[in-house]
Every structure is written in C-alpha cells, then in structure tokens.
Amino acid sequence: xxxxxxxxxxxxxxxxxxxxxxxxxxxxxxxxxxxxxxxxxxxxxxxxxxxxxxxxxxxxxxxxxxxxxxxxxxxxxxxxxxxxxxxx
Numbered sequence: 377x378x379x380x381x382x383x384x385x386x387x388x389x390x391x392x393x394x395x396x397x398x399x400x401x402x403x404x405x406x407x408x409x410x411x412x413x414x415x416x417x418x419x420x421x422x423x424x425x426x427x428x429x430x431x432x433x434x435x436x437x438x439x440x441x442x443x444x445x446x447x448x449x450x451x452x453x454x455x456x457x458x459x460x461x462x463x464x
Contacts, residue, residue, distance in 0.1 A: 387455025394445045402442045410434060413459050420464070430463075437463035 386408065393401035417430045424430065437459050441448060448458050 385454050388450055391445060391450055391455055406438055409459055412456060413463055416460050417463055433463040
C-alpha cells in the first residue's frame with residue numbers, strides 16, 4: 377500500500393526504487409518526467425530560438441539524476457521540482 381506522500385508524489389516511489397537498484401525505475405522515470413519537464417521548461421523559456429536546447433537540458437538533467445540519485449534529497453523538494461531546477 378502506498379503512503380500519502382507516494383500517492384501525492386509519484387517521483388518519490390520511483391526515486392526509492394532507483395536508489396534500491398530497481399532496473400526498470402530509470403525507464404519509468406524518463407517516461408514520466410521527460411514530457412512534464414520539457415513542457416515546463418518550454419513555458420519558462422518561450423523565447424529560445426533553438427527548441428532543441430530545452431530537450432537537451434531535460435535529457436541531461438534526467439541522466440545526471442539517474443547516475444547519481446542520492447544527490448537528490450526528497451525531504452527538501454519534489455523530484456519534478458528538482459529536475460526542473462537541474463535542467464535550468
């Protein structure tokens with residue numbers, strides 16, 4: 377059964393699974409967060425001439441997180457916010 381935090385923040389469960397070594401967690405993280413973070417950054421930076429810059433920033437942020445998930449501190453902010461901040 378999921379706790380209230382896990383239901384409110386699907387990233388928390390995925391983070392815990394990634395840290396525990398779950399082999400599918402990274403793919404599920406990318407599937408969930410790539411479109412969300414890309415959309416948020418595109419709205420934050422609508423003036424960019426090269427839309428590929430947003431895609432690259434989001435991909436880099438996700439890959440960096442997946443390679444070093446323990447740098448993220450879930451008690452400080454939601455994973456979505458962490459990834460947006462990282463991609464900026």
